[in-house]
Amino acid sequence: MKKLKKNSRCTICKAKGEKEKAIIYLPHHRLTLCKKHFISWFEKRVEKTIKEFKMFSTNDKILVAVSGGKDSLALWNALTKLGYEADGFYINLGIDQYSIDSKELALNFAKKIGRELHILDLSKEIATIPQLKEISNRPACSACGTVKRYYMNKFAKEKGYSIIATGHNLDDEVAVLFGNTLKWDIDYLKRQYPVLKEENGFIRKVKPLCKITEKESALYSFLNNIDYIEYECPFSVGASSIEYKEFLSRLEEKHPGTKLQFYTNFLKKMYPLLNKEKEKKEELKYCKICGEPSYNEICSVCKLKQKVEKLVNTNYNINM
Amino acid sequence: MKIKVKYRGKEQVLDINKEKITALDILKSLNLSSEHAFVAVNGELVSEDYIIKENDNIKVINAISGGKQ
Numbered sequence: 001m002k003k004l005k006k007n008s009r010c011t012i013c014k015a016k017g018e019k020e021k022a023i024i025y026l027p028h029h030r031l032t033l034c035k036k037h038f039i040s041w042f043e044k045r046v047e048k049t050i051k052e053f054k055m056f057s058t059n060d061k062i063l064v065a066v067s068g069g070k071d072s073l074a075l076w077n078a079l080t081k082l083g084y085e086a087d088g089f090y091i092n093l094g095i096d097q098y099s100i101d102s103k104e105l106a107l108n109f110a111k112k113i114g115r116e117l118h119i120l121d122l123s124k125e126i127a128t129i130p131q132l133k134e135i136s137n138r139p140a141c142s143a144c145g146t147v148k149r150y151y152m153n154k155f156a157k158e159k160g161y162s163i164i165a166t167g168h169n170l171d172d173e174v175a176v177l178f179g180n181t182l183k184w185d186i187d188y189l190k191r192q193y194p195v196l197k198e199e200n201g202f203i204r205k206v207k208p209l210c211k212i213t214e215k216e217s218a219l220y221s222f223l224n225n226i227d228y229i230e231y232e233c234p235f236s237v238g239a240s241s242i243e244y245k246e247f248l249s250r251l252e253e254k255h256p257g258t259k260l261q262f263y264t265n266f267l268k269k270m271y272p273l274l275n276k277e278k279e280k281k282e283e284l285k286y287c288k289i290c291g292e293p294s295y296n297e298i299c300s301v302c303k304l305k306q307k308v309e310k311l312v313n314t315n316y317n318i319n320m
Numbered sequence: 321m322k323i324k325v326k327y328r329g330k331e332q333v334l335d336i337n338k339e340k341i342t343a344l345d346i347l348k349s350l351n352l353s354s355e356h357a358f359v360a361v362n363g364e365l366v367s368e369d370y371i372i373k374e375n376d377n378i379k380v381i382n383a384i385s386g387g388k389q
Contacts, residue, residue, distance in 0.1 A: 004367045023365050035365075070383070171356075171384070215356050218383035222360065230329045230381070245356075245384050253355045 010034035012041075024219065027256035035223050042220045046078045046208050053195050055206040056163045062086040063161040065152055066109075066117065068102030070221040070228040071167030073109050075209055077224060079165065080113050086165065088117040089155060091148055094128025095233060102229045109226065118159070120151055126301065127308050129235070135307050140235035143304070150301040154292055156203045168207040171214040174259045175244040177266055190274045193267065200284045201293035211260065214245070323372060325350075327380045344368035350380060357382045 004025040011032050013020040022032035033041060049055070056062060062079065066072045066088040079086040090106045093099050103119070110117035122128055126147065133140040156164050173192070180188045198204040209217060221228055236242070252258050286292065287299035294300070322335050325346060334349045343359035343366050350357075359366055360379045372378065 006367070006369060023367075213383075215358070215383040218381055219358065219365070222358075222365065222381060242384065249353055249355045249384070253353060 004032065008032045010037050012037040026216070028213075028252075028260055039220065039223060042074075042212065042216060043078050043081060045211060046075070047082055049194070049211050050206075050208050053206070055165075055195055055208060056084070056204075058083055058085070060085070060163050061161045062163045062165050063089050063118075063152070063156045063159070065148075065164060065166045066090045066106045067167070068105040068109075068229045069167070070226070071169050071172075071209060071214075071217050073106070073167075073226050073228050074217045074220045074224075075165060075167045076109070076115070077113060077226060078220070079208070080115060087115055087161070089152060089164075090117055090119050091151060092119060092121045092123070093144060094121075094123045095130060095235065098229070098231070098233055105227055105229055109228075118155065120155060122147065122151075125151065126305050131308075132304060133235075135311060136304060141239065144235070146300050147304070150292065150299070153201075153203050154290075157201075162198075162204065164203050164205045166205065166207055167209055167217075169209045169212050169214050169217050170259060170263060171245050171248070172241075173207070173210050174248055174263050175241040177263060178244050178248060179240065186274065189270070193271060201286065210263070213259070323378065325378045325380050328382070341372045342368060343370045343372070346372070346378065346380060350382075352380070352382055356384045 004022060008022040008025070009032070010018075010020045010022045013034055020034040020036070022034055024034075024038050025032045031041070062084055064072060064076045064079065064086050066076060068090070072088075076086060076088055088106065088110055090103060092103055106117055107119075123131075126132070127135065129140055129144050129147075132143040132147070136143050152164055156162075173194075177189075177192055179185075180192065194207040194210040196202070196205040212220075220226075248259055284293055284295065285297065287294040287302055288297055289302040290299060292299055292301075298306075321338065321341060322333055323341065323346070325332055325334055327350065334346065336345055336349050338345060343361070344354065346359055347354055347357055347368070354368055358381050359368075359370070360381065361370060361372070361376050363377070
């Protein structure tokens with residue numbers, strides 16, 4: 001790994017007078033760690049983030065949004081080890097082999113840690129993502145985000161969970177922050193915080209991995225023998241967030257700590273300024289069909305459902 | 321020298337024109353940065369200067385979601 005010198009010793013072991021060989025160097029934290037201490041460092045960092053942002057306590061019932069990828073499984077593993085009551089929620093998006101493989105990996109992992117994995121089949125609720133892409137004429141990622149947020153919130157409420165935890169990592173947050181800053185998208189910047197409070201029919205949403213890099217998350221999964229889906233959703237290829245990630249990664253290589261500083265200083269210095277003057281919020285309504293919170297009379301998922309029904313009734317061929 | 325690596329769930333053969341190949345050479349050959357990728361040999365994480373041996377079972381992990389295929 002980067003700049004790990006031959007025969008380097010683990011910083012923590014060294015302090016204890018032990019001689020364990022380091023396997024990882026974290027340049028932005030100036031830490032060289034052995035396997036055991038990397039795992040405990042990771043879990044302590046997650047715990048510290050949970051406490052710093054007052055995300056939840058051991059009294060809360062947490063629903064982890066599980067995709068079968070490294071981040072959501074690493075998060076679920078860490079939360080369980082830290083003593084939190086966390087179950088998984090997997091949405092079968094019906095994206096061919098990608099969904100088949102990721103579902104199997106999520107199920108295997110749930111079995112391994114002995115926690116419940118709830119599965120929601122999108123094809124039974126509305127339609128699969130490839131079908132919705134065709135019907136809605138929107139990019140697949142946009143329709144996917146909308147339905148995932150909707151069903152996650154609805155399901156958590158129905159099953160009595162008080163928290164939804166997602167595996168968004170530092171690189172995800174920094175890439176989004178960078179994109180929103182390039183566009184000076186104030187409305188999105190105002191909402192970029194690792195905790196979205198519960199209000200008006202929305203469950204509290206938290207991102208406990210927001211200070212963990214993508215590589216740290218991949219290393220944690222690898223060192224814990226967590227099998228995760230290594231290839232990406234076919235619809236995500238070419239996304240601008242990936243270009244941002246690669247660009248920021250090159251910057252980080254030259255100047256370790258840039259990403260973490262960009263993000264944490266935004267939260268400390270910019271976020272409070274942006275939210276200082278409370279603007280008149282757009283009035284939140286409740287969808288007259290499903291009753292879920294919505295900014296319109298009918299929420300976007302019910303509108304999608306109506307489109308699906310209309311197409312089915314007119315015998316439109318969308319391979320339903 | 322030709323070496324087999326497992327990357328993103330698939331086997332690939334890399335042709336690297338060097339006598340001694342390190343883990344870093346493998347990352348470079350796949351155009352990956354050590355900032356977001358790492359190499360595991362026979363199931364263990366190795367440092368960038370690790371010299372690949374014959375019969376090593378090599379796996380490359382790229383942490384960037386949706387990154388280079």
